[in-house]
Amino acid sequence: MSAVNRRWQKKGWLIAGGFFVFGFALVPLYEIACEHVLGIKLDQGAVDAEAAAAMAVDESRLVTVQFLANTKSKLPWVFSAEKVSMQVHPGQLTEAWFDATNVSERDIVGNAVPSVAPNSASLYFNKTECFCFTEQLLKAGESKRMPVRFVVDPRLPKDISTLTLAYTFLENDVATKKLAESNQAAAPAS
Amino acid sequence: MATHAAAGHHADHHDDHDHKPQGFWDRWVFTTNHKDIGTLYLVFAFIMFCIGGAMSGVIRAELMTPGLQFVDPGFFNQMTTVHALVMIFGGVMPAFVGLANWMIPLQIGAPDMALPRMNNWSFWIMPFAFTVLLCTLFLPGGAPAGGWTLYPPLSLQGGSSVAFAIFAIHMMGISSIMGAINIIATILNMRAPGMDLLKMPLFVWTWLITAFLLIAVMPVLAGAVTMLLTDKFFGTSFFNAAGGGDPVMFQHIFWFFGHPEVYIMILPAFGVVSEIIPTFARKPLFGYQAMVYATASIAFLSFIVWAHHMFTVGMPLGGELFFMYATMMIAVPTGVKVFNWVSTMWKGSMTFETPMLWAIGFVILFTIGGFSGLMLAIVPADFQYHDTYFVVAHFHYVLVTGALFSIIAAVYYWWPKWTGRMYSEKWGKFHFWWTIVFVNLLFFPQHFLGLAGMPRRIPDYNVAFADWNLISSIGAFGMLCTPVFMFLILWHSKKHGAAATQQVWEGAHGLEWTVPSPAPHHTFTEPPVIRAQDLAHGDPTH
Numbered sequence: 001m002s003a004v005n006r007r008w009q010k011k012g013w014l015i016a017g018g019f020f021v022f023g024f025a026l027v028p029l030y031e032i033a034c035e036h037v038l039g040i041k042l043d044q045g046a047v048d049a050e051a052a053a054a055m056a057v058d059e060s061r062l063v064t065v066q067f068l069a070n071t072k073s074k075l076p077w078v079f080s081a082e083k084v085s086m087q088v089h090p091g092q093l094t095e096a097w098f099d100a101t102n103v104s105e106r107d108i109v110g111n112a113v114p115s116v117a118p119n120s121a122s123l124y125f126n127k128t129e130c131f132c133f134t135e136q137l138l139k140a141g142e143s144k145r146m147p148v149r150f151v152v153d154p155r156l157p158k159d160i161s162t163l164t165l166a167y168t169f170l171e172n173d174v175a176t177k178k179l180a181e182s183n184q185a186a187a188p189a190s
Numbered sequence: 191m192a193t194h195a196a197a198g199h200h201a202d203h204h205d206d207h208d209h210k211p212q213g214f215w216d217r218w219v220f221t222t223n224h225k226d227i228g229t230l231y232l233v234f235a236f237i238m239f240c241i242g243g244a245m246s247g248v249i250r251a252e253l254m255t256p257g258l259q260f261v262d263p264g265f266f267n268q269m270t271t272v273h274a275l276v277m278i279f280g281g282v283m284p285a286f287v288g289l290a291n292w293m294i295p296l297q298i299g300a301p302d303m304a305l306p307r308m309n310n311w312s313f314w315i316m317p318f319a320f321t322v323l324l325c326t327l328f329l330p331g332g333a334p335a336g337g338w339t340l341y342p343p344l345s346l347q348g349g350s351s352v353a354f355a356i357f358a359i360h361m362m363g364i365s366s367i368m369g370a371i372n373i374i375a376t377i378l379n380m381r382a383p384g385m386d387l388l389k390m391p392l393f394v395w396t397w398l399i400t401a402f403l404l405i406a407v408m409p410v411l412a413g414a415v416t417m418l419l420t421d422k423f424f425g426t427s428f429f430n431a432a433g434g435g436d437p438v439m440f441q442h443i444f445w446f447f448g449h450p451e452v453y454i455m456i457l458p459a460f461g462v463v464s465e466i467i468p469t470f471a472r473k474p475l476f477g478y479q480a481m482v483y484a485t486a487s488i489a490f491l492s493f494i495v496w497a498h499h500m501f502t503v504g505m506p507l508g509g510e511l512f513f514m515y516a517t518m519m520i521a522v523p524t525g526v527k528v529f530n531w532v533s534t535m536w537k538g539s540m541t542f543e544t545p546m547l548w549a550i551g552f553v554i555l556f557t558i559g560g561f562s563g564l565m566l567a568i569v570p571a572d573f574q575y576h577d578t579y580f581v582v583a584h585f586h587y588v589l590v591t592g593a594l595f596s597i598i599a600a601v602y603y604w605w606p607k608w609t610g611r612m613y614s615e616k617w618g619k620f621h622f623w624w625t626i627v628f629v630n631l632l633f634f635p636q637h638f639l640g641l642a643g644m645p646r647r648i649p650d651y652n653v654a655f656a657d658w659n660l661i662s663s664i665g666a667f668g669m670l671c672t673p674v675f676m677f678l679i680l681w682h683s684k685k686h687g688a689a690a691t692q693q694v695w696e697g698a699h700g701l702e703w704t705v706p707s708p709a710p711h712h713t714f715t716e717p718p719v720i721r722a723q724d725l726a727h728g729d730p731t732h
């Protein structure tokens with residue numbers, strides 16, 4: 001009797017342990033589900049510039065791309081898109097510019113998180129270059145002009161005529177803190 | 191037949207030597223006895239219900255009239271957050287584990303739980319977990335205030351209290367998992383000969399399924415809060431958008447735990463009600479097997495509906511549709527259950543003792559909660575209702591008039607077996623009718639508030655919402671009296687109650703009614719010989 005009980009105890013802990021691991025496995029599973037089941041691109045990386053340039057331009061079609069620039073309330077930056085929207089042909093490599101100013105008294109590292117709406121269009125929106133790929137450092141009071149280069153895949157479903165590209169800048173606390181520490185360390189020497 | 195009776199008598203005689211350990215430490219702290227541990231769990235849950243109730247008193251006092259009168263908004267948010275954590279993890283769940291400890295061995299003819307030492311551990315972790323959680327109220331910065339769902343980034347913006355809360359959640363989780371493993375081992379391995387799986391009382395069945403849910407989802411919650419912890423203190427970015435993480439992913443992981451969790455709190459309630467209604471309708475449960483399969487399918491479906499809590503985060507249309515239909519599908523097995531309870535009562539010779547009143551109250555009011563759930567499951571409607579008081583009304587109907595009513599019903603139903611004494615029917619009924627009036631005053635108007643657009647988790651509101659909030663608060667103050675009533679009724683019964691018979695209720699069937707009242711400290715030290723008429727559900731074809 002008690003041997004069987006102990007066996008059940010062991011099995012129970014194994015199942016529980018398995019589900020603990022499963023909880024963490026949900027992190028990659030979430031990404032896989034988004035991209036392969038629901039068709040939402042989470043990957044923020046660049047597409048190959050040559051492949052993008054090789055896309056045939058679809059002159060017969062015009063797609064409106066709108067730009068949104070947000071900051072999280074805690075980030076003391078002013079951030080805006082130079083153009084609110086653009087008309088592009090699918091397959092055409094296009095450049096858009098964004099401006100950011102750090103209006104605070106301290107140096108801050110920020111990261112921009114992009115998002116494409118409607119989300120079914122995200123698979124067809126390719127960036128070859130973007131300020132959102134890397135951390136952005138703005139010194140106190142500094143302004144910066146930042147480009148994004150993108151191409152809309154000609155396979156974009158026909159019923160989508162308008163895309164919105166939204167960026168939200170967030171403070172990267174970890175990097176900002178590191179920066180402040182290294183500034184402090186450097187200060188007595190300079 | 192004669193041998194059966196003799197065997198039964200022999201067991202009774204043996205049980206009469208009570209062999210209770212003497213002294214507080216040996217009896218309660220080091221106890222491995224399922225009945226004592228069950229009592230500890232129930233007493234603990236009662237204390238937690240009182241603490242959580244006091245917090246809801248603060249919330250409803252503040253919301254009684256528009257404007258800020260008693261507490262500042264930060265403290266108000268701590269109250270809503272800790273109220274929920276205390277009620278869910280400290281009240282409802284331990285109360286059901288307590289009932290499981292007391293009743294499962296008695297109902298399946300086992301001498302004790304399968305793993306008695308672990309049983310002691312799983313209880314004694316709980317007071318420590320809740321001491322840690324409640325102490326955060328006195329930390330600088332106060333307790334966690336981001337809601338019991340702990341959504342980042344909000345939940346990580348408070349002070350260090352979130353670390354204590356996470357530690358407490360880890361401890362509760364370990365306790366629940368140990369409890370669940372124990373219940374599984376007991377049910378699968380300790381049944382008396384002849385107690386086939388499909389002869390087990392439904393309370394045992396629902397707990398078996400609940401225990402599997404627990405060991406599947408508590409570890410997922412542990413994982414989610416661990417990721418929160420490392421995001422806050424160790425620089426990871428699971429949910430931190432600035433570092434490449436995704437806060438929406440937290441919601442997915444949390445609700446992967448969270449929705450099965452709500453069924454963890456309701457399946458044992460289904461079990462309790464399925465025991466009580468046949469007793470007082472004096473008819474076998476209608477559709478016993480259907481009940482078992484309905485429970486199992488609810489448990490299965492509960493894993494694929496989680497995103498109905500997050501319809502408004504911006505999911506793709508396909509996702510919204512899938513989770514909407516999957517959620518609505520749960521209403522089917524749930525409907526089967528309600529149908530079977532009603533059919534059990536149909537043409538039964540019913541009497542309305544206190545436990546039966548609570549059980550009938552459960553069936554009616556829980557169903558209202560199920561209906562509002564169905565309304566919330568409709569995606570376009572939920573865009574309107576989400577994060578309003580309508581959701582608050584929904585989950586209080588299923589949890590207070592559902593889970594809590596069944597716990598109270600169970601206590602009245604089995605109390606004479608535990609203590610050997612009857613309670614006062616008059617005051618038990620008073621307790622019930624008082625609760626019915628005030629619980630509906632408390633929660634029904636919240637439907638209207640929600641439909642009118644009053645958001646949840648706010649300390650102040652538009653004057654347009656004033657009237658229903660006042661009524662709701664009056665209901666709350668009436669409800670705050672009910673633990674006092676219950677305590678006095680049970681205390682009086684313990685001291686002065688009439689002696690209970692062995693069967694207690696005329697229509698009661700099941701092994702627990704074959705042992706004397708009060709149930710001796712040790713029961714079924716030798717496996718009982720099971721006679722068909724002793725079984726709660728002797729004929730599984732019903």
Ligand code: HEM
Nearest residue numbers: 452456498499521560563564566567576577581585588589
């Ligand atoms: C027919 C069955 C049910 C359906 C269709 C249903 C549906 C829903 C939906 C769609 C929501 C999300 C509402 C929103 O946030 O906008 C919700 C919330 C909730 N439900 Fe249910 N539900 C059902 C039964 C239950 C049961 C049995 C319980 C618990 C015993 C429960 C507990 C809760 C809780 C606690 C919440 C709110 C969680 C929170 O946001 O804090 N529900 N339900």
Ligand SMILES: [Cu+2]
Nearest residue numbers: 449452498499
């Ligand atoms: Cu749910």
